[in-house]
Amino acid sequence: MTTAAATAGERTAKARPATMAQALGRALRDSMAEDPSVHVLGEDVGTLGGVFRITDGLAKEFGEDRCTDTPLAEAGILGAAVGMAMYGLRPVVEMQFDAFAYPAFEQLISHVAKMRNRTGGAMPLPITVRVPYGGGIGGVEHHSDSSEAYYMATPGLHVVTPATVDDAYGLLRASIASDDPVVFLEPKRLYWSKADWSPQAPAAVEPIGRAVVRRSGRSATLITYGPSLPVCMEAAQAAVEEGWDLEVVDLRSLVPFDDETVAASVRRTGRAVVVHESSGFGGPGGEIAARITERCFHHLEAPVLRVAGFDIPYPPPMQERHHLPGVDRVLDAVARLQWEADH
Amino acid sequence: MTVQELPGAAAYRPTPPPAWKPLTDPAPLLPDPEPYRVLGTDAAAAADPELLLRLYAELVRGRRYNTQATALTKQGRLAVYPSSTGQEACEIAAALVLEERDWLFPSYRDTLAAVARGLDPVEALTLLRGDRHTGYDPREHRIAPLCTPLATQLPHAVGLAHAARLKGDDVVALAMVGDGGTSEGDFHEALNFAAVWKAPVVFLVQNNGFAISVPLAKQTAAPSLAHKAVGYGMPGRLVDGNDAAAVHQVLSEAVERARSGGGPTLVEAITYRMDAHTNADDATRYRGDSEVEAWRAHDPVQLMERELTGRGLLGDDAIEEAREAAERMAAGLRERMNADPVLDPMDLFAHVYAEQTTQLREQAARLRVELDAENEQHGTDDGGAGR
Numbered sequence: 265m266t267t268a269a270a271t272a273g274e275r276t277a278k279a280r281p282a283t284m285a286q287a288l289g290r291a292l293r294d295s296m297a298e299d300p301s302v303h304v305l306g307e308d309v310g311t312l313g314g315v316f317r318i319t320d321g322l323a324k325e326f327g328e329d330r331c332t333d334t335p336l337a338e339a340g341i342l343g344a345a346v347g348m349a350m351y352g353l354r355p356v357v358e359m360q361f362d363a364f365a366y367p368a369f370e371q372l373i374s375h376v377a378k379m380r381n382r383t384g385g386a387m388p389l390p391i392t393v394r395v396p397y398g399g400g401i402g403g404v405e406h407h408s409d410s411s412e413a414y415y416m417a418t419p420g421l422h423v424v425t426p427a428t429v430d431d432a433y434g435l436l437r438a439s440i441a442s443d444d445p446v447v448f449l450e451p452k453r454l455y456w457s458k459a460d461w462s463p464q465a466p467a468a469v470e471p472i473g474r475a476v477v478r479r480s481g482r483s484a485t486l487i488t489y490g491p492s493l494p495v496c497m498e499a500a501q502a503a504v505e506e507g508w509d510l511e512v513v514d515l516r517s518l519v520p521f522d523d524e525t526v527a528a529s530v531r532r533t534g535r536a537v538v539v540h541e542s543s544g545f546g547g548p549g550g551e552i553a554a555r556i557t558e559r560c561f562h563h564l565e566a567p568v569l570r571v572a573g574f575d576i577p578y579p580p581p582m583q584e585r586h587h588l589p590g591v592d593r594v595l596d597a598v599a600r601l602q603w604e605a606d607h
Numbered sequence: 608m609t610v611q612e613l614p615g616a617a618a619y620r621p622t623p624p625p626a627w628k629p630l631t632d633p634a635p636l637l638p639d640p641e642p643y644r645v646l647g648t649d650a651a652a653a654a655d656p657e658l659l660l661r662l663y664a665e666l667v668r669g670r671r672y673n674t675q676a677t678a679l680t681k682q683g684r685l686a687v688y689p690s691s692t693g694q695e696a697c698e699i700a701a702a703l704v705l706e707e708r709d710w711l712f713p714s715y716r717d718t719l720a721a722v723a724r725g726l727d728p729v730e731a732l733t734l735l736r737g738d739r740h741t742g743y744d745p746r747e748h749r750i751a752p753l754c755t756p757l758a759t760q761l762p763h764a765v766g767l768a769h770a771a772r773l774k775g776d777d778v779v780a781l782a783m784v785g786d787g788g789t790s791e792g793d794f795h796e797a798l799n800f801a802a803v804w805k806a807p808v809v810f811l812v813q814n815n816g817f818a819i820s821v822p823l824a825k826q827t828a829a830p831s832l833a834h835k836a837v838g839y840g841m842p843g844r845l846v847d848g849n850d851a852a853a854v855h856q857v858l859s860e861a862v863e864r865a866r867s868g869g870g871p872t873l874v875e876a877i878t879y880r881m882d883a884h885t886n887a888d889d890a891t892r893y894r895g896d897s898e899v900e901a902w903r904a905h906d907p908v909q910l911m912e913r914e915l916t917g918r919g920l921l922g923d924d925a926i927e928e929a930r931e932a933a934e935r936m937a938a939g940l941r942e943r944m945n946a947d948p949v950l951d952p953m954d955l956f957a958h959v960y961a962e963q964t965t966q967l968r969e970q971a972a973r974l975r976v977e978l979d980a981e982n983e984q985h986g987t988d989d990g991g992a993g994r
C-alpha cells in the first residue's frame with residue numbers, strides 16, 4: 265500500500281509546517297543541514313522521497329550519500345546503520361511500514377538496543393529508527409500494526425511517538441540528536457491531519473521523556489499517545505456536555521516513561537483511563553495501569569481502566585473502525601469509572 | 608530445439624522482450640575448483656620468509672592460547688570456550704592482514720583473531736568468563752564486540768566500511784563467520800548491501816565442516832560457500848584454511864581490492880574444528896575418529912613447521928623459542944585469569960542509556976539497599992564490589 269502518499273507539499277524554508285508529514289520532513293532536513301553526520305537510509309527514501317514523502321527532497325538537497333535508497337532488506341538497513349553509527353555517523357533509518365520492521369528486530373534488539381551496554385558505555389549507537397505505525401488509513405494487511413509494546417519491552421531503546429505537528433518536529437530533532445537509539449513511532453493516520461493541540465509556540469526541540477497535559481480537568485485522566493490523542497481530545501470535549509471535566513495526558517514518550525506527570529494528574533483526578541489502539545493484552549496499557557496503581561493507589565477512586573484495540577490481528581480495512589477505540593468507547597470507559605454526584 | 612511453425616503463426620508472433628544483458632560477467636567471480644594452497648607448492652618459494660616465520664610464531668602462540676583457554680574452562684575460570692584449534696591459520700591471517708586503521712568483526716569463535724590483532728587476552732575473554740559482555744573499547748582496538756547471534760555482525764561491517772568510505776578514509780572491514788552462519792538472512796543482506804554499495808569489506812567464512820553438529824551438506828546445496836559470491840556480484844575465493852600462507856595471501860588480495868575501491872570479496876577457507884563445538888559439546892555424537900585423524904595430518908601448525916624446516920628456514924632452536932614464547936603467554940594468561948575480577952554491581956545500570964531514566968535510578972537504589980544489607984550481614988564493607 266504505497267498509494268496513500270501525501271503530495272509533496274510546498275517546502276518554503278521558513279513557513280511553519282502545516283502537517284505532521286511536513287514537520288517530520290523539516291526535522292530531517294534541519295538535522296541534516298546542521299550536522300553532516302546525519303544520514304538517512306531506507307527503502308525508497310531517495311528519488312521517491314519515501315512512500316509517505318517524509319524524506320522528499322533530501323536526496324536532491326544532500327546527495328545520495330546522505331539520503332540513500334538501500335536494497336530491500338530491513339535487517340540489512342538497520343545492521344548497516346549499526347556499522348555506520350560505530351564509525352561516527354548518525355543514521356536515521358526509515359522502516360517503510362510498522363509490520364515490515366519485523367525482519368530487523370534481531371538487529372534492533374540484539375545490537376541497537378544493547379551496544380552501549382555490551383561495551384560498557386564505550387560504543388553508544390545514535391540511531392533513529394522511524395516507523396510509521398498504527399491503523400485508520402484503510403491499509404491492507406501488514407500496514408496497520410501498532411508495535412509499540414515490542415519496542416517498550418526492550419531495555420536500551422527510547423520509544424517516542426508524537427501526536428502533534430510541533431512534537432513531530434521537536435521530538436524527531438531530539439531523537440536524531442540523542443546519543444541513544446530511538447524508535448520513533450509515527451502515527452501514520454495523523455500524517456496529514458492539521459489539527460493541533462499544542463500551544464501556539466514555534467516548533468522547538470522537545471526533550472525526550474516528558475509527557476504533557478493537553479487539556480486539564482478535574483474528573484478523570486485520559487492517558488494516551490500518538491494516534492489516540494485526537495480521539496481522547498474529542499471524547500473530553502464530548503464529555504463536557506455530560507458534566508465531566510476530563511484531563512488528557514499525552515505521553516509523547518513511552519520509554520522513558522514520565523511517571524511524574526502521569527501520577528500528578530491521576531492524584532488530582534483520582535481516576536484514570538489508558539487509551540491506545542494497539543491490542544490490550546500484554547499491551548502498553550497494562551504497564552501504565554500497573555504503574556499508576558503502584559504510585560497512586562490511595563488516591564484512586566476507581567480501578568484504572570484500559571481502552572485498547574481488541575486482541576486480534578489487525579483487521580481488514582473495511583472492519584478496522586470496529587477495532588479502533590473511538591470516542592464512544594472512551595466515554596463508556598469513563599462512565600464505568602462510577603461517577604459520584606459531585607462531578 | 609526447432610519449433611515447427613504453424614501456418615499463419617507469424618501473424619501472432621509476440622514482440623520479443625526488450626533486450627536483456629547481465630549486469631556483470633559472472634565468470635571472473637567464480638572460485639577456482641580447488642582451494643588455493645601455498646605451503647608445499649611452488650608458490651611457497653615465492654613467499655616472503657619473514658612473513659612465514661611470523662605466521663609460524665603466531666600459529667604456535669595461537670595453538671597454545673586455545674589449549675590454555677580450554678584448560679581454564681575445566682578449572683571453572685571460563686564459563687565456556689569455543690576453541691579454534693585447527694583453525695588457527697584463519698584466525699591469525701585475518702588478524703595480520705589488517706592495517707591498524709582497519710576493523711575486525713569477529714564471531715563468537717574468533718577470540719584468537721582478536722588476540723592476534725593485539726587485544727589483551729584477558730580483555731578478550733571477559734565475554735566467555737562472564738564478567739563483562741565486551742571487556743574492551745571496540746573503537747580503541749578497531750575490533751567489534753565478539754558477536755554471538757550468528758552473522759548479525761556482517762551488516763555492521765558493511766555499514767562501518769561504507770561510512771568510512773563516505774568520510775574519505777581508506778579503511779577496510781574484515782568480517783568473520785562460520786559455515787552455519789552463511790545460512791542466516793543477515794549473511795545474505797550483508798553481502799548484497801556490500802556488493803551494491805561496493806563497500807570495502809572482506810567476508811571470511813571459516814568452513815570448519817560443522818555448525819555444532821550439523822554438517823555442511825545439511826547447511827547448503829551450493830557447490831561451495833564461495834560460489835555464493837557470484838549471486839551478489841562479488842568474487843568468491845576458495846582457500847585451504849589450514850595453510851596460513853595461503854589464507855594470508857588470499858585475504859591480502861581481497862583487502863587490497865577493497866581498499867582500492869574494488870568492492871567486497873567472499874573468501875571461503877576450508878578448515879576443520881579439531882575440538883568439540885565448545886568444551887560443553889560431545890563431538891563423538893556426530894563425527895567419527897577417522898575424519899578427525901585425517902585432518903590431524905593437515906594440522907596448520909605442522910604444515911607451516913614442515914615447510915619452514917624443510918627449506919632450512921627454521922631450526923630446532925627457533926622452534927623451541929616459539930614454544931617458549933607461547934608458554935610464557937599461557938602462564939601469564941593462567942595467572943591473570945586466576946584472579947577474581949572486581950565487579951561493581953552498580954555498573955548494571957550505568958550503561959543502558961546515556962542518562963539514567965528515573966525508573967533505572969529507582970531500581971539502582973533498590974539494588975544498593977540489597978547490597979548494603981548483604982554487606983552488613985557478611986561484615987564486609989567493599990562498597991558492593993567483589994564477585
Ligand SMILES: Cc1ncc(C[n+]2csc(CCOP(=O)(O)OP(=O)(O)O)c2C)c(N)n1
Pocket residue numbers: 716755756757784785786787788789815817818819880884
Ligand atoms: C542466530 C543464532 N542462532 C543460533 C545460535 C546458536 N549457535 C551458536 S554456534 C552455532 C553453530 C554455528 O556454526 P557455524 O556458523 O558453522 O560456526 P562455527 O561454530 O563452526 O564456528 C549455533 C547454532 C546462535 N548463536 N545464533
